Amino acid sequence: MSRFLLITDSHPLESRLQACIDSAVPGSLYRVGAGAASQPPGDVLRRSLGEPTDVVVIGPDVATDTALRLASGLAASAPDVAVVLIAESDEDPELMRSAMRAGIRDVAPADADPAALRLAIERACAAVDRRRHPADADSARPRAEVITVLSPKGGVGKTTIATNLAVGLARVAPQRVVVVDLDLQFGDVASALNLEPEHVITDAAHNAAAQDSVVLKAYLARTEHGVYALCGPRTPAEADHLSPEQIGFVIDQLAVEFDYVVIDSAPGLGEHLLAALERTTAAVWICGMDVPSVRGTNNALAVLSELQLVPRGRHTVVNLADKRSGLTIGDIESTLGAPVDVVIPRSRTVPLSTNRGIPHLADGRHDSAFRGLSKLVDRFGAEEQQRLRQLHRREVVA
Numbered sequence: 011m012s013r014f015l016l017i018t019d020s021h022p023l024e025s026r027l028q029a030c031i032d033s034a035v036p037g038s039l040y041r042v043g044a045g046a047a048s049q050p051p052g053d054v055l056r057r058s059l060g061e062p063t064d065v066v067v068i069g070p071d072v073a074t075d076t077a078l079r080l081a082s083g084l085a086a087s088a089p090d091v092a093v094v095l096i097a098e099s100d101e102d103p104e105l106m107r108s109a110m111r112a113g114i115r116d117v118a119p120a121d122a123d124p125a126a127l128r129l130a131i132e133r134a135c136a137a138v139d140r141r142r143h144p145a146d147a148d149s150a151r152p153r154a155e156v157i158t159v160l161s162p163k164g165g166v167g168k169t170t171i172a173t174n175l176a177v178g179l180a181r182v183a184p185q186r187v188v189v190v191d192l193d194l195q196f197g198d199v200a201s202a203l204n205l206e207p208e209h210v211i212t213d214a215a216h217n218a219a220a221q222d223s224v225v226l227k228a229y230l231a232r233t234e235h236g237v238y239a240l241c242g243p244r245t246p247a248e249a250d251h252l253s254p255e256q257i258g259f260v261i262d263q264l265a266v267e268f269d270y271v272v273i274d275s276a277p278g279l280g281e282h283l284l285a286a287l288e289r290t291t292a293a294v295w296i297c298g299m300d301v302p303s304v305r306g307t308n309n310a311l312a313v314l315s316e317l318q319l320v321p322r323g324r325h326t327v328v329n330l331a332d333k334r335s336g337l338t339i340g341d342i343e344s345t346l347g348a349p350v351d352v353v354i355p356r357s358r359t360v361p362l363s364t365n366r367g368i369p370h371l372a373d374g375r376h377d378s379a380f381r382g383l384s385k386l387v388d389r390f391g392a393e394e395q396q397r398l399r400q401l402h403r404r405e406v407v408a
């Protein structure tokens with residue numbers, strides 16, 4: 011049972027928060043006016059009648075300076091109380107940095123949809139729980155699935171599949187999926203998702219954002235499908251100064267905030283990809299239906315196994331499948347020495363969705379490519395989601 015203290019004059023916000031709490035966690039809500047935020051932290055906590063406060067939620071009608079001052083005071087005097095700030099926007103890196111310094115656990119935008127608000131609430135409760143029961147925290151924290159989509163060749167559908175996988179997973183885990191563009195020179199995740207990002211991976215890796223997962227979120231773009239995206243650099247030269255360590259660190263931070271980190275990669279086995287593979291829990295190998303593609307995949311697998319970088323989960327996808335190619339799925343399986351898990355046929359509609367910037371799984375045409383992509387999503391979605399849900403529940407309720 012968690013106790014929330016909401017500081018705002020807004021009754022509509024109170025109702026929205028109450029509805030979210032009712033759907034997310036066992037908990038009760040007590041509201042005090044925005045003016046209370048100027049009082050000393052101890053006095054603010056005493057305003058909550060009845061039960062002691064676990065989570066303080068500061069409304070957008072409290073001035074930012076006052077909110078940050080209160081949060082810092084609470085961090086010092088009541089460190090096991092979590093603070094959530096509801097601000098006009100959560101896309102201002104400066105605000106996110108100040109919020110982090112003030113010990114604020116999460117910033118939700120004032121117009122957050124119920125899923126996003128619920129997520130902030132669940133996270134705050136989980137943070138309180140971790141602070142109060144540090145011993146159980148590690149075992150209770152669900153581990154993110156870090157999925158890297160890779161192939162030694164270009165043009166085989168990595169970006170198409172990574173973006174569709176992210177959109178499909180966001181159906182089971184809304185707001186909990188981030189797609190990362192690791193094709194640092196010619197990445198096109200932004201274009202595949204019709205995004206014009208304000209910040210890109212280089213901004214995130216070079217700035218203090220990389221030090222904190224909450225701040226890092228301000229550097230992500232968001233799609234209408236509930237997917238977050240860390241897009242590739244604007245020009246190929248921009249990527250020159252990004253080190254593999256920086257990439258690894260960014261992925262580690264994203265894995266704290268999200269349930270699924272889907273990484274789209276560049277052709278080949280560059281050092282940035284190797285850094286990503288060190289953190290990868292499942293690799294999705296994309297192979298075309300031609301001899302060079304199959305051989306390339308086989309060689310890449312051999313190199314990674316020498317480097318001991320073959321991720322635990324392995325999923326093999328044959329994309330652009332075409333009966334007239336002269337190769338069969340059986341031929342590919344015997345060369346790779348492993349079963350092909352998903353076959354995605356060459357489809358006329360996929361290039362159309364690429365050109366429109368609307369992933370095929372989001373635009374609703376249920377052709378055989380749609381079925382193939384859905385099957386890939388299901389390999390991660392269904393069972394995994396059940397497991398995460400149980401872990402979340404345990405963590406939040408304990």
Ligand SMILES: Nc1ncnc2c1ncn2[C@@H]1O[C@H](COP(=O)(O)OP(=O)(O)O)[C@@H](O)[C@H]1O
Nearest residue numbers: 164165166167168169170355356357360361364
């Ligand atoms: N199953 C498919 N059927 C038809 N076209 C596809 C299919 N998968 C990908 N494509 C198209 O192939 C092109 C290259 O795909 P992309 O995902 O960018 O490859 P990569 O990221 O491996 O370079 C895109 O125009 C995309 O629309």
Ligand SMILES: [Mg+2]
Nearest residue numbers: 168169193198
């Ligand atoms: Mg690509």
